[in-house]
Amino acid sequence: MLGWAITFLIVALVAALFGFGGIAGASAGIAQILFVIFLALFVVSIVLRVIRR
Known part of the structure; x- marks a missing residue:
């Protein structure tokens, strides 16, 4: 999901340019x-990881 956010950020920067x-x-x-x-x-x-331990 972070990859998609970065992709849309790059698209936004190129479009703004x-x-x-x-x-x-x-x-x-x-x-x-x-x-x-x-x-x-x-x-x-x-x-969740802290709770499970």
């Missing part, structure tokens, strides 16, 4: 959402 503001904004928004989901799942997995 070429002046496509709408595509850049949408890609950046998707990248932010995926990154937050990744962080939430990461924290949950750490908590």
Whole structure:
């Protein structure tokens, strides 16, 4: 999932470089959402690992 967030971030940066503001904004928004989901799942997995031990 982190890979997808990075991919959308790169797409957003390239789109912004070429002046496509709408595509850049949408890609950046998707990248932010995926990154937050990744962080939430990461924290949950750490908590579950601590509980199991």
